[in-house]
Structure formats: structure tokens, C-alpha cells
Amino acid sequence: MKKLIAGNWKMNGNLAANDALVRAVVWGIREAACTVAVCVPAPYLAQVQMLRAGSQLELGAQDLSQHEQGAYTGEVSAAMLKEFGVRYAIVGHSERRQYHGETDAVVAEKAKVALAAGITPIVCVGETLAEREAGRTEEVVKRQMAAVIHTNGHCISEIVVAYEPVWAIGTGRTATPEQAQQMHALLRAQLKAATEHADRVRILYGGSMNAGNAASLLAQSDIDGGLIGGASLKAPDFLQIIAAAA
Ligand code: PEP
Secondary structure, eight states: OOOEEEEEOOSOOOHHHHHHHHHHHHHHTTTOSSEEEEEEOGGGHHHHHHHHTTSSOEEEESOOOSSSSSSOTTOOOHHHHHHTTEEEEEESOHHHHHHSOOOHHHHHHHHHHHHHTTOEEEEEEOOOHHHHHTTOHHHHHHHHHHHHHHHHGGGGGGOEEEEOOGGGTTTSOOOOHHHHHHHHHHHHHHHHTTOTTGGGSEEEEESSOOTTTHHHHHTSTTOOEEEESGGGGSHHHHHHHHHHTO
């Protein structure tokens, strides 16, 4: 299975900076041995779709609505994303769960509408620092994953999972390769109980992955790629992570 390195730009970028970044990434991944995507703010989808044309770079969104269409001001549907060539959509990022009140059930519905539109959801799960310190890591992550499995049935083999310990996101504090592998193995086992195709589900690690720590994380047997925030905004850093995934 090819590894997947997906950048999450979050609410960063502007037309000029995006242009330089995407051109550098497209050039840098000409011979990449892994799949590479950038999940960009919705207003920039058209720009990045044009910049990536003819390259290996895949386009991703950072969220989508759980509704198909209608009176949902401010929301963006899966069908709209699809029209702009979106291949992946992050769902359930901890920042959406934390600042926008997204529940496990909403995240599961978002994964479902993405799959129905032919978009691969990158489903984020992960515990907060308080939950880890209270010894609740496995319980929390299993609960988040179970909601998505319950709502998506056999389609679960079509998703991508991102294990992102909340305490490691944007903090410079990374899970050790062993800590991450332990959680990835747990998620793999949970997926195995739900589908005979669990081995083809890519489980990404996210949380302060950078050029220096990527290789040791990506060497773990159940780490199938990375979801990269801050380091995806600098082409040389992002390209070094991509090289580490080869
Ligand atoms: C993320 O936002 O998904 C993430 C992993 O961010 P960072 O790499 O900046 O920790």
C-alpha cells in the first residue's frame, strides 16, 4: 500500500503564497513514491485545482457539510467539492470537534456523505491531554472510531483514518513512534473486526510531524502516512516528509 502524505493548510494561505507553495510541491513530487494531497481552504480549491493540473498532487478539502443541499448558510456540500476535483476531505478534525461542536455522530454522517459523493474522508480521531492523563485514551479513540464504523458499515474499508492526539497538534510535541504505533494497531484491530479489508485502510499519524521526526514515525508497521499541519505550509519541510515516506 502506497503511503499517503496529506497537508492540512488550516486557515492559512493567500493567492500569492499558495501559488509559490503548490508550484514547489508539484515540482518536488514528480517522482514521489507515495500519494500526496493538500487540503486547502474552500476559496482556494479552484486555484489549487488549476495549479495541480497534470501533476500527481491530489486535492483535498478540510471539511464538508453532512447535508446534501439546501438552507445551510455557510456550508459546502460534497457535490460542490467534487465539482472542483476534490479527492479527499478531512472530517472530524479536533479543531472542528472543539470549536464547532462536532459530535461523533456528525463526523460519522460527514464521512458517509463524502463516500456517497466519491470523496475519500480522512476521519480524524484522537484524545486530549486530559483524556490521556486520565487513562482514557483507548476508550475515547475507540468510541470516535466506532461511531464512524456504525454509520458506514462495509464502506468503512474506503476511508482513511488519521490518529491525531490533540495534545500533539500544533504544539511541537509529537507522540513517540511507539505511542503512535500502539494506537494505530488498536485502530487496525477495530477495523478488522468490522471489515475483512482493514489492511487496505490507510491509518495516518498527525500531530507535529516534521522533517526531523517523520522517518521514525512512518517506519512503524501500522503508520500508513501522515496528516501534516504546520510543516505542510513550507515546501522544503513538506517535501522532506514526502521523501521520508518513500
Ligand atoms: C493537523 O492539523 O492535522 C496537524 C497535525 O497539525 P500540526 O502538524 O501542525 O500539528
